[in-house]
Amino acid sequence: MRAGDRFLSIVSGTPEKYAVSSQGRHVSATRTPRIRVLWKKQGATMGVERESGLPLWRQVHGILLKEIKGGVYRPGESLPSESSLSRRFRVARHTIRRALKSLQDEGVVCTKRGRGSVIQDETKTAVRSLQSQPGQRPAVHHHRNGQNHFLHGGVVPATGVVAARLRIPPFAPVIHIEACGESLGKRLYINSQYFPAEDMAGIMEAYQETRSMAQSYQKIGVHECIRLESRISTCGADAEEARELGLSPGYPMLVIEYVNVDTDGRPIEYGRTRFAGDRIELLVPGEVEKSLA
Structure with missing residues (x-):
């Protein structure tokens, strides 16, 4: 509990007179009303409006989001338990779960074992890298003001790894795009992408215009693709990576290599x-966790 937090006493019911028997005599007495004590953090709003027409879970979501943005709950701090929130808002626990799930999907909170729903640090970015999302690199969810930047690009000969991943002959022409992403003024990642030049003509120009790989796929007529695989490893930043990300050479980095294929199974992107x-968190969706079990 922080300074300024306070207790609210809510009295429910009214005093009722009743008779009790003591050694054969009737004595008049008054029953004490039931008292519910709820803990309220400073700045918190107490309830929902049941007559507003807005679903209760959306109201709970909106109130909690407003309190989080207003500093009632700090990054790294846990929200009250589901049962506490259920009592506070006087709604069913499944309503609370739906509101918390919505906050989690938005990247505002994350679930940690033994701590419940924890407020995310705004300086971190959640990476959903193992989902098969058509036309996208390993997906990055920016909490606020996420931006992609085109660094440089051109047509280059495919080296051994690139040729192997794209299943093309060594030194075949590929389109290379070097890009980076940032959030809250911090560089988060560098992405090297390679595309078969013949099949993906125009992809670099489309990306320079849109700064979105999904939109770039659409602009050149590729409307569907499949994430074939994602490989996760670690390495130390080399001199160029350290310079672009503002790190020291050798600083720990998370590396995700991936391959996208078209509907015929032909590789069309290696990245x-x-x-x-220290600026990201890796989230593995439930269905992927099952496949890895």
Whole structure:
């Protein structure tokens, strides 16, 4: 509990007179009303409006989000338990779960064992890298003001790894795009992407215009693709990576290599994304966890 937090006493019911028997005599007495004590953090709003027409879970979501943005709950701090929130808002626990799930999907909170729903640090970015998302690199969820930047690009000969991943002959022409992403003024990652030049003509120009790989795929007529694989490893930042990300050479980085294929199974993109290790969190969706079990 922080300074300024306070208790609210809510009295429910009214005093009722009743008779009790003591050694054969009737004595008049008054029953004490039931008292519920709820803990309220400073700046918190107490309830929802049941007559507003807005679903209760959305109201709970909106109130909690407003309190989080207003500093009632700090980054790294846990929200009250589901049962506490259920009592506070006087709604069912499944309503609370839905509101918390919405906050989690938005990257505002994360679930940690033994701590419940924890407020995310705004300086970190959640990386959903193992989902098969058509036309996208390993997906990065920026909490606020996420931006992609085109660094440089051109047509280059495919080296051994690039040729192997794209299943093309060594030294075949590929389109190379070097890009980076940032959030809250911090560089988060560098992404090296390679595309077969013949099949993906125009992808670099489209990306320079849109700064979105999903939109770039659409602009050149590729409307569907599949994430074939994602490989996760670690490495130390080399001189160029350290300079672009504002790190010291050798600083720990999370590396995700991935391959996208078209609907016929032909590789159309190979990428290698390097993340500053202390600026991201890796989220593995439930369905992927099952497949890895």
